[in-house]
Amino acid sequence: MHNYAHNTVGDWGIIRASENASFWNPYHPLLLLHAGGHGNGNTRYEIHQTGTTNVGMRVCMTGASSGSACGTVDRVDEAVTSDDGVTTRGTARVHGFCGSPGDSGGPTFSYNIGYGLVVAVRDVPFQGCRVYYSGIHGAANNMNVYINCRNARVPQPTACNA
Amino acid sequence: VRDQASFAKLWTATGLELPPEVDFGHKAVMAVGLGESSTCPYEFGSLVPNEDAGTLVLHLKRSYGTCRADFSFRTFVILVDAQELPTLPFSLVLAHEPRRNHEVLELNWDNDLE
Numbered sequence: 120m121h122n123y124a125h126n127t128v129g130d131w132g133i134i135r136a137s138e139n140a141s142f143w144n145p146y147h148p149l150l151l152l153h154a155g156g157h158g159n160g161n162t163r164y165e166i167h168q169t170g171t172t173n174v175g176m177r178v179c180m181t182g183a184s185s186g187s188a189c190g191t192v193d194r195v196d197e198a199v200t201s202d203d204g205v206t207t208r209g210t211a212r213v214h215g216f217c218g219s220p221g222d223s224g225g226p227t228f229s230y231n232i233g234y235g236l237v238v239a240v241r242d243v244p245f246q247g248c249r250v251y252y253s254g255i256h257g258a259a260n261n262m263n264v265y266i267n268c269r270n271a272r273v274p275q276p277t278a279c280n281a
Numbered sequence: 282v283r284d285q286a287s288f289a290k291l292w293t294a295t296g297l298e299l300p301p302e303v304d305f306g307h308k309a310v311m312a313v314g315l316g317e318s319s320t321c322p323y324e325f326g327s328l329v330p331n332e333d334a335g336t337l338v339l340h341l342k343r344s345y346g347t348c349r350a351d352f353s354f355r356t357f358v359i360l361v362d363a364q365e366l367p368t369l370p371f372s373l374v375l376a377h378e379p380r381r382n383h384e385v386l387e388l389n390w391d392n393d394l395e
Contacts (some may be wrong), residue, residue, distance in 0.1 A: 130349065184316070184352065201349045202320040220318035221352030240318075241347040250350075 127208050128261055129253045130238040131224065149269060150226055150233075152179070153186035160187075165269045169255050169279040170232040172211040178229045180213070180237055180250060182222025189229070190215025190250065199239050199251045207238050210251040217248035227252045233266065233279065283309050283363070295356055309363045313339060313375065314356045321348035323377060328359060332367045341377040 123132025136143040154160035157179055172178070172195055179189040194212040201207075211234070213227070218240035225237040235252035242248050259266050268279035282288045284305050291312055292300035303310060317323050326340030341357075 130351075182350070199347060201318075201347050202344075203349065205320075205349075218350055220321070220348065220350060221316055223350035223352070225350075237350050239347055240350045243345050251347075 122262055124261055125205065127206055129236075129258055130205075130207055131236055131253070131258050131262065133262055133264070150228065151181055151187075153181060155187050157187060157189040164228075165231055166226075166228060166233040166266075166279065167231040167268055167270045168233070169266055169268070170234055171256065172234050172254060176229065176234075178211075178213060178227045178234055180216070180218070180222070180225050180227050180252070182218055182225035182237060184219035184221030185217065188216035197251065199241075201239050207251070207253065209257060210238060210253050211235060213250045213252070214247060216250065217242060218250040222250070226255075233268075282312075292358075295358070303360065305363075307363055309361050309366060311359045311361060311373075312356055313359070313373070314354065315341075315375070316352040317343070317355050318348035319351050319353040321346065322353075323355065323357075325357060325359070328361060330365050330367050335367050335371045336374050337367060337371055338374045338376055341375070343377070 121133040121135065124130065149162070150164040150166055152161040152164040172192055174192055174195055176192045177189060178192060179187060181187045190213040192211050193214050197210045197212045198206050198208045199210050199212070218237060222237045222240065226233055227235045227237065233255050235254050236258055237250060237252045239251040240248065241251070255266060265278040267276045269276045282291055285303060288303055288305075288310050289300045291310070295312075315323070321343050323341040323343045326342045329338045329340070331338065
């Protein structure tokens with residue numbers, strides 16, 4: 120693990136991937152969309168640009184544990200405190216599906232626009248599930264990296280937030 | 282596992298030292314590995330055998346609330362009465378709460394606990 124954050128700013132980190140890791144190709148950044156209630160699966164879902172979250176938006180998530188699901192943003196700029204007492208500020212809250220341990224770091228997106236990274240899940244009786252994610256721009260700035268976008272109409276991936 | 286040598290192998294594989302002595306004449310040991318949120322760990326609930334159904338149901342519980350969505354590996358090592366185990370082969374049903382539709386897993390063992 121290189122630079123990382125697990126604090127009020129966010130919950131993310133930079134990892135080293137071996138050169139021959141099959142899942143990693145910075146020149147062909149694609150997102151895995153599992154089939155489900157939201158529609159068909161797509162192993163080559165493209166992120167054309169990044170965006171900022173607003174209340175009422177419909178967003179989808181792909182998590183390592185839960186697969187893909189979609190819901191509606193009901194709060195932004197939300198501070199979420201997990202049971203270890205660590206508070207992450209500036210998150211967006213989504214209702215409409217349940218996340219699971221292992222979904223952290225999963226992308227949130229819709230209409231080929233990337234919005235953020237999953238950081239926490241909430242499950243309360245009679246209130247239902249909530250999933251919290253941090254904005255992609257804040258994460259990129261905090262880690263001092265840029266996000267690669269991919270559009271099949273453009274020969275090479277380009278920085279989304281250049 | 283059903284003998285001390287296999288148990289020692291399992292025990293050290295988890296990074297622990299000096300496995301406790303187990304009376305394998307009457308006991309067996311099960312190790313169930315899973316993933317959980319580091320801030321919302323599971324607790325052991327119960328282990329319920331059902332000879333008629335050929336199942337062993339392991340109930341795990343965790344509190345409701347807000348959890349980091351990380352995936353931390355966790356292994357439950359459980360000492361069981363050998364005579365309470367269903368006849369092999371049987372299925373291990375992992376039921377964990379809060380319940381959701383994808384949270385019951387069934388593992389089929391075809392011949393032995395190992």
